[in-house]
Amino acid sequence: MARMTMIEAIRSAMDVSMGRDDKVVVFGEDVGYFGGVFRCTQGLQQKYGVTRCFDAPINEAGIVGAAIGMAAYGLRPCVEIQFADYVYPAYDQIVSEAARIRYRSNGQFTCPIVVRMPTGGGIFGGQTHSQSPEALFTHVSGLKVVVPSNPHDAKGLLIAAIEDPDPVIFLEPKRLYNGPFDGHHDRPVTPWSKHPLGEVPADHFTVDLGQAVVRCPGGAVTVLTYGTMVHVAEAAAEESGIDAEVIDLRTLLPLDLDTIVASVKKTRRCVVVHEATLTSGFGAELTALVQEECFWHLEAPVARVAGYDTPYPHAQEWDYFPGPARVAEALSATMEA
């Protein structure tokens, strides 16, 4: 075991994967010599050479399109999009190509690629460095969508994603890169070294895709969340004194519905929390599923706490961000309903 930040854990996942399998290649904007603007690929080019880890031209469609071609050849590319906000130029290649190649070729060609990208807000990044576009991928059949919330999972999930035979969208909550963040932006930053999930096996291990985990057990209400909001939800539960069961979904597609349903049937109440804008966010799907599967157990409507339906603002970041107060409010309302 070693203590790692989320950046170190992600880097370690690529390092371990590249070391075990020379089919794994890593590229993206600024990821080569420099090691990425968040330094997630630092040292990989030096260790594995310029043909295994290299800088790409600034063309996200090209990065993903080239990765698809490489995967068709037989490699396992793990590419970085510098910010999730910049994935849209690659959207066609992801949605029309990566997601459908296995299906449309009846398995002759497959697409084992990972598209990593920093996601979410909390860093005063304004509308082009703060978005959470996961719902734009969960609607796409053929993709897997992963959002880790801590270094341990980040490493285990990323290795699993690289080894997965299908395309995986890997969203890294950038506000968590250097420490857990519970939404109290005005308090001092805690480092990962102080958090139990900053303990990460140094070698190869995986966290299976499609498995949620109960982060904090509770009996009164289930909170379904992922990424940064796991920590915010934990804080909200603690501060409100409500006995919430916080489930960290980790993989959004495919979803671990069993864990969700078991919890909601137990608590009979549910709050769904994410940073992304509310309307048509992944919370809508979670809400729909919970009411479909647990309708007769529910004692209150499933509540959603999410980003407001505006572009992500700069100056009003902390009015916008669904912090612990808003989550706690939803928890109370759900308990009182």
Next chain:
Amino acid sequence: MARMTMIEAIRSAMDVSMGRDDKVVVFGEDVGYFGGVFRCTQGLQQKYGVTRCFDAPINEAGIVGAAIGMAAYGLRPCVEIQFADYVYPAYDQIVSEAARIRYRSNGQFTCPIVVRMPTGGGIFGGQTHSQSPEALFTHVSGLKVVVPSNPHDAKGLLIAAIEDPDPVIFLEPKRLYNGPFDGHHDRPVTPWSKHPLGEVPADHFTVDLGQAVVRCPGGAVTVLTYGTMVHVAEAAAEESGIDAEVIDLRTLLPLDLDTIVASVKKTRRCVVVHEATLTSGFGAELTALVQEECFWHLEAPVARVAGYDTPYPHAQEWDYFPGPARVAEALSATMEA
């Protein structure tokens, strides 16, 4: 009043708009001399000249990007994407640009563009001519999303969209272009001339964006749907003998929640129907909203009928398509729940 197919109604909407306002320009792939692969722009180039209606290079990002620049100048471009399946290359321009220009420039620049595109299945178009990507737009703050179900609304909504000060995604269910389609693919096609909503005012009129309409009143269960599925739902209600209230949403964003809530509070049951794939489809949002707003009135879980979570297949089109039998099954299940 005149009898029009949906194609004629859409053409008429552009014709009327171009005639009234020379800021309205129309372009897209094959829309000029030829008048579009579905002939929606036929005759417009001849009538308004090559600088008001013209062929574009095959570059959807370019088409939308140029339209955004034109809108910033002060024109009102109404562009065609040849099939909704081909909108993804333009996704970045729509999501990162069109949707946010008003907000980010504090109203200095605006983006009154309409992006028209044929959507949905039912024509043996396989995975690249059948998709229903509406949920990929309803998640985007700053866009409006419209899906007409008949010639009358198509014209009124399209004129409203062209006159709207903000960007509108206008999805035209291609299976409805030449006649209403109730999902019985094995029965003879009815033309619009036999349908009351094939009666369309010849001149200028609008159907307000954001207004749903009750297509067929009923007391037992509310069906929320749009586009082709309006007709399928009507057929399912009739065939199952269930007293369903079918609501044609027409505009998905912004949504007419009042009409929805009033109906569900009355019927106490709700089925949501769309062609798009289930997971993270717009039905998830509708389901979430209904259970949030009407939880205490609901006597059964909100059910969703949707496309399966696979790419749109070719040969199995009629196994895939959520036809009247599947809708009727959901209606019965919801009544029995």
Next chain:
Amino acid sequence: MSDTEPLRLHVPEPEVRPGDAPDFSHVPIPKAGSVPRPPVDVDPREIRDLAYSIIRVLNRSGNAVGPWAGLLNEDELRDGLRHMMTLRAFDARMQNAQRQGKTSFYMQHMGEEAVACAFRRAMEPGDMNFPTYRQAGLLIAGDYPMVEMMNQIFSNEADPLKGRQLPIMYSAKDHGFFSISGNLATQFIQAVGWAMASAISGDTRISAGWIGDGSTAESDFHAALVFASTYRAPVVLNIVNNQWAISTFQGIARGGSGTFAARGHGFGIPSLRVDGNDYLAVHAVAKWAVERARRNLGPTLIEHVTYRVGAHSTSDDPSAYRPKTESDAWPLGDPVIRLKNHLIKIGAWSDERHTQAEAEIMDEVVAAQREAEKHGTLHSGGKPSTRDMFEGVYATMPPHLRRQRQKAGV
């Protein structure tokens, strides 16, 4: 000083429209044999002219002339003729099958047969093509079974793609033929990625990308050129300029540039134009480009100048936007007739043998069709199953899809 005349938008228009007399006098056609053949390791800057000319081998009298001639023997040429004739017969039958409702859709190659058929001959086993929907010649010339193609076209129970994909959107990995997308241009950058992967792996295999004139306007075309140029990917990038993109003439995509090939210059990529209706020329240029790629000299861009004689697809009627007789006026002639005439000229073929070959080929195609139809056609006979529809979205079916399949009762 600037004068202030009002600006006007320039919208390019073709020379002629329905009702006008076809006119290709504005298309300069250099003499066969007149374009030099540089060494494959030439500095791209020295051959910029080749993007503005047309490499041609077969002249009007049916002789093969100039520095690009002489690469193929009589057997190979007869083989090439057979491939093109087979593709043409195949097209005719499938076109007809679509009219009979046996499939939903078809796209033919009439007039462009030489391009893919001749190119295929320059590739080696293991190389990979990233085609568009108009390169079935790659399969035919690679002896991929016609019956498999038909099974896919008919979406029948033997469809290798299980009914999931549109007709003609073939996939044939073992024949070096990547799964066709339907979304234009996406495959162009994928071809570059495949080639990069081969280079990363120290392999010797190369790839070829394919794109239409209209589709060069797509942004993935740019992505492909950027990546190919930067990483010197071992890839041949083919533009098939058949003058039309559905109803849109090539001037809309080409704009102010003289040629599509010239697009390569901004990337330092050697760019050649070739007479796409000349089997020998296409093959010679393909061989040159493949050799460059294989010798790690990097990408080549080829513009194949040809003409789409038929409709865009079975959903299209070109008489609405171009003169009906335009194809007869096309100055580069018909690829089948030109190769036939050449073979006759060199004494390796005759009109009789041609007629006989036509009949034999049609028999083969008909036999294949009969065989395929045993497995069903779109609306009758054997079909892929509903179960097939749920399979293959992922390597392992995830729970939500299993639930949906179960609910569907299959």
Next chain:
Amino acid sequence: MSDTEPLRLHVPEPEVRPGDAPDFSHVPIPKAGSVPRPPVDVDPREIRDLAYSIIRVLNRSGNAVGPWAGLLNEDELRDGLRHMMTLRAFDARMQNAQRQGKTSFYMQHMGEEAVACAFRRAMEPGDMNFPTYRQAGLLIAGDYPMVEMMNQIFSNEADPLKGRQLPIMYSAKDHGFFSISGNLATQFIQAVGWAMASAISGDTRISAGWIGDGSTAESDFHAALVFASTYRAPVVLNIVNNQWAISTFQGIARGGSGTFAARGHGFGIPSLRVDGNDYLAVHAVAKWAVERARRNLGPTLIEHVTYRVGAHSTSDDPSAYRPKTESDAWPLGDPVIRLKNHLIKIGAWSDERHTQAEAEIMDEVVAAQREAEKHGTLHSGGKPSTRDMFEGVYATMPPHLRRQRQKAGV
């Protein structure tokens, strides 16, 4: 025959990295005054050379020489110097303000001041720029109030963009400055669309698009060139080649092409390279291109050859990827010093006046900052309201957003 050596991937690398001695000997710099000045209606094919050279006016001795010289009088030149000095002082202060936590983020222009400042002078009121984040010179040289820029940088209560947008992502419609996006390259095709709209409307206004060297790799660059070429849009397309894209040297975006300007050749667009550190040269080339656009002769592509002296942004530290002293070795010098020396040379300026001007400018900047800070900075003082955050998503607030705002209690 093909040999079968294993392929290797080529990954371009800069000549030097941290620890190495800076070396620009591979960058050919033509003599000032040596590049001819063609008429604006020249056939693009005749000036392909201009994409491989560099148009320069100011020589090493500070004289303005050659056919591109002589367009500006002393007042105008002094004005230009003042603009560049103001931008530099502005940058220095804002860079510092960021370190003090008064804003979240800043991007400076050090070394590239001439490009936008000189270009701005060639435009007319009503023309529109579609800038990137590194063209604040367009605002400064257009006399946009610095205090407004600072209000936006500080996201304070007077922020013209209400706190919604990142610092420095200005929008100033009345000053011909389109809202900056943050997403690279999107503005390039928008600029073309704006120009097309002007031509459709029979207007006389033209537009200019801006893009960085690294961002030319983006696909919207291609879209812009295709549309500009096809419709002969009255637009000037500017590439600012400052040698770096964050940590990535320009070779990754440029690939095998000699220059970025050459990208225009495949589109038949006249393409010029200019010494971006030479105020006179940039202005002269801009004027030529603007004139072409205004006379409905279509688009021009300009590559401004310059060097990013500072960090990419306040989030970046270039010493991690390039030699610290690389900027000193940059062969085209410093734009401020070069113009200053020229003015002194022609007797229109002196070291004393320069020092005095520096002080005056700094006073102005400091005064503007004092004024702006009265309205607050990012974490203190007046702020845009939470209500502002909900406004302006649409022209009219839709019900769901109204509900959300109400729930937020604002």
